[in-house]
Ligand code: SF4
């Protein structure tokens with residue numbers, strides 16, 4: 001795990017991320033489904049859920065349910081037969097506006113007291129172990145995306 005100052009919109013933040021993780025997404029869509037030993041929870045910020053609602057022309061409760069005690073996330077995606085409602089023919093129908101939970105996978109993210117931490121989930125992702133180790137720039141860019149969305153939530 002490396003701890004360094006971020007280098008863009010969030011220069012005052014410290015960024016922690018795992019080193020020596022090789023990963024390339026092969027678009028297998030496993031992270032859009034429950035696995036035999038793991039229930040996938042696709043959590044959403046309020047702003048994300050509202051955006052999906054407008055984009056897909058669906059009411060919130062047609063594609064998600066309320067989530068309690070999971071701040072900043074407030075909704076969780078509904079699934080059909082264990083698969084996200086927006087996965088069709090192995091493609092995400094809302095890819096440009098997919099939630100952070102999907103954008104960050106296979107990493108989870110926490111952000112507290114000027115410290116941003118990316119951790120590798122313990123869920124299976126076939127892309128892990130592929131390609132070269134991810135560099136700082138990967139996490140910096142991902143953090144920019146996360147920060148921008150959370151900034152909207154917290155109104156920094
Ligand atoms: S499970 Fe991993 S490799 Fe497959 S789509 Fe998700 S992130 Fe990509």
Ligand code: SF4
Pocket residue numbers: 031032033042084085086087088091092093094095098099102
């Ligand atoms: S929103 Fe898209 S990327 Fe996220 S779980 Fe659903 S289909 Fe997969």
